[in-house]
Amino acid sequence: MIDTAFASAILKENKDIELHGFVAELMKRTREGHLSFYNKEIYPKISYLTKGDKSPIVCYHDHYYLRRSFDLETTILKQLKRLLSAKAKFTFVPNPTIPLYNAQKEALYKAFSNTLLLISGGPGTGKTYLANALISSLLVHQPNASILFTAPTGKAAFRINHPQITKGTLHNLLGLREKMPDQFEAKPLIYDFIIADECSMIDAKLFALFLSSIPEGTHLILMGDPNQLPPVEAGFVFPDFFKIRDLPQIELDQPMRSDRKGILTLAQKIKQDELEEVFSLLRDRTIADIDLVPLPKNPPIPTSNSLTILTPFRKGYLGTNFCNEYIEANKKKSLKTPLIITKNDYKYQLMNGDMGWKEGDYGLFPQKVPLSLLTEYDLAWAISIHKSQGSEFDHVFILLPEGSEAFSKELIYTAVTRAKKTVTIASNELTLRKTLEKISKPRSNIASRWEDRYL
Secondary structure, eight states: OOHHHHHHHHHHHHHHHHHHHHHHHHHHHTTOSSEEOOOOHHHHHGGGSSSSTSSEEEEEEEEEEEHHHHHHHHHHHHHHHHHSSSSSSSOOOOSSSSOOHHHHHHHHHHHOOOOEEEEEOTSSOHHHHHHHHHHHHHHHHHHOOOOEEEEESSHTTTOOTTTTTTEHHHHHHHTTSSSSOTTTOOOOOOOOEEEOGGGOOOOHHHHHHHHHHHHHOEEEEEEEEESOOOOOSSOHHHHHHHHTTSEEEEEOOOOOOOOGGGHHHHHHHHTTTHHHHHHHHHHHHTTTTOOOOOOOSEEEEEETTEEEEESOSSSTSSHHEEEEHHHHHHHHHTOOEEEEESBBBBTTOOOOOOOOEETEEEEEEESSEEEGGGEEEEEEEEEEHHHHHOOOEOOHHHOOTGGGGGGGGHHHHHHHTTTTEEEESSOHHHHHHOOOHOOOOOOOOOHEEEOOOTT
């Protein structure tokens, strides 16, 4: 998405120091995931680059974009408006067959009275449980309805087990490949009802393709936790959808898992920036499922395959490379070796982040693939926190060495919420505090542009 050739051309033809600084900042912000950034002073010097529909830079009320970023944001807005205004295929009052709390019931009713619904919720608030209720309610009224459950990762896409629905990752369903032309058109998703999970992981380009592929009248549910880490690619737009009052939306806020009380409370305090309460919880030895321990010299050796180590780094001290090599050399021979795919492999329909196990010379993902034919995979005793998104693990051990403060509280929140049973944070309190004090909020103008009459 970042057009470095364009930047080089501008800097070569113009020697103005302020202009150089602006372009450098624009490229930096894009690399950090922002679609735009605000500058109310630069326009006189940059205006010649913002003229016309093909200009390399777009200025919108003193917010500056690379052209491709602006076009993606515009596409997302147009598609949301198109889907929202379409006539719904189904309009009935559902009769849930399983118990639901009030917010879940409201979501169920809104899903069948609107063509578009946003559902947010933290860990353990029943998003997957609600998805099953939505599917069951629809099939009671429309037994032949075509239903799709999808997500950016394989693990999330296959959480729902129902014989009458289609499941798959967004990349596979849309026909995406590693190298695609800029004007690529995704495969149409011809379904009556679509539920997309883990939407916080969907970047601007993937959202634009996904929304454009859905026919009018389809009921679309966009579900996820907007407090997680931003996507790897630019455009963290999902949280901004909730700022648009015209879009029907529900927040699931009631924990359904009493056995994760410490984890869920800790996640809530991190989300609400209540730092002293975070440390109070972590110091409380009566809470069985969370703990704060000193940073170890070496990563812990798992005694079972239910423990997963998470770290912010790939390289360096206590990065994934070091941890995996150390654990693999010191583990019990009886343990299975976990694997993670690190690059999309379309031949075997394996997506970046998919996890499996080593069995002899093969990998089980769950399809059995000869490891000699897979070049892009790593050991997964330890995985990066970014790679862990969309996955859940019984026991999580989080390594936060010095340098982790370069990240943000979303990193800690994401790591903590991967745990189903227990979570241990290994760090000194200063590093943990500095990381929690930093907030990462990549910018888009989705909400402010919603009323733009030119869309």
